[in-house]
Amino acid sequence: MDLRVTTIIPTYRRPELLGRAIRSVLAQPHPQLEVLVCDNASGDGTRDVVEKFITVDPRVRYRLREKNLGVNGNIGAGFQEVQTPYCSVLPDDDVMLPDFYPATLRGMLQHPEAVFSAGRSLLMTEAGMPVSVMPGFRTRAGYYTAPHGILSLISGHMVSHMAMNGILYRTDIARQHWPTSAEDGSPSDIEFILRLSARYPYVLCDEVILLICLHEANLAKSRIPLYQGWLEVYRKLSSGEWLEEPCRSAAERRFFVQLRNAYTKIWLRCIVQGNWGEAYILADLLEEEFGLSGWSRTLFKATQFFRKNPDSTRRMRLCRALERKDQAYGKRFLHRYAKYARFFREYET
Structure with a gap:
């Protein structure tokens, strides 16, 4: 089984955080790993940050967009550029935990027919205060078949849905179903995951595999x-x-x-x-x-x-x-x- 994976890191004008995200991926114990940094026309020091990693680690690749594609457009383009059978998405301000690929790949090995393997993501403030876990523990770990897997995903609290960046995907399926028409600001990740769970089997692991950083500025925004x-x-x-x-x-x-x-x-x-x-x-x-x-x-x-x-x-x-x-x-x-x-x-x- 080909277990090569790519981590897509969509980024825009956050060079001070991007290095942390890249390091968290390169620290993964999985040997067959690539990092694809997708720069959404930042026009700042983002390229310099990435090139420092490229000079010492050939697993890191860099793609600069000619114009800003929006968050969802940048992710969609990243899916198209992946050259491995599996991939995941890591926002530039989040952190992969060491269990990310060991846990999600174990799920794929146990259930090769699954199109994605997810873990639990921990939402945490910049100050290091844990806030919540996605998905909540009402959604039990295990193997879910379509179309009933979607019912399990929406059994818990609405705002505790599965985070798309806490998931390992089959690349071909992710390319096919990512909602390219979604506007920034809409919960395209919810729609994306619900579409997949309605049509395909998936695996949910119990391990906490990702830290999602909650910024004070975002917490203060209108909902x-x-x-x-x-x-x-x-x-x-x-x-x-x-x-x-x-x-x-x-x-x-x-x-x-x-x-x-x-x-x-x-x-x-x-x-x-x-x-x-x-x-x-x-x-x-x-x-x-x-x-x-x-x-x-x-x-x-x-x-x-x-x-x-x-x-x-x-x-x-x-x-x-x-x-x-x-x-x-x-x-x-x-x-x-x-x-x-x-x-x-x-x-x-």
Whole structure:
């Protein structure tokens, strides 16, 4: 079995982080490895960073785009340029953990018919604080066949979906199904993985194989484009484009429940943070997209009340309850995953 792999690293104007990502790949124990750095017309010191690696390690290759293709376009072009039977995608600010290729290739060896083999990805702040794991542990490790594998992926929490950069793909299938028309900002990774899981078998390993870096600037951004992207994926899923009955109806119902619950939980966070604008938008979406007029009106009226009475006893209780929940969750999570923060530092130089 040909086990050659390529790590695609799409990058744009992050030379200070790119070196860390490349080092984390070159530290993998797998011997049949290539690194393909896809520079999205950065016009800065990115080339210099990569050439330092090329001079000492022939496994590193560099591709400079003539113009900026967008994030999704750059990844799609990278899939086309891969020359190995397997590949993965590593954003320039993330870090591969040592188990990445050993774990995912083991899954491929055990199930050669699988088109992708995934592990769990740990979301971590720049300061080394673990936040969550994708996919969540409600999605059990194992071998999943199509089309029922898609039902397993959407059984857990909506925002804990499988991260596309925590996956080893069969290159030919990735080329065929990457949504080249997807606009930047849409959750094309969700659509991509759901499409694959609806049509092909896959493997999920239990190992944590990737660190996804959460930047403070990104955490502060509006989530509205993400809401709209989730809805677009839901519409495509509902249309029957990917699935036939009865699996389509079951997947639609599960996705509906996940979106409803996710929007409600995010609405609660907006209320606690005083983000009234997004709270109103979420209340409207529940009626416009899901026909939940009663629940929508309840949230709309609650938003009005809390906006007029930000210091009300109810809101203060809600703030304290969420704070206690976050603290308890954070302690458990920190105890289990803080050890991985060392890899951010280890691959800095």
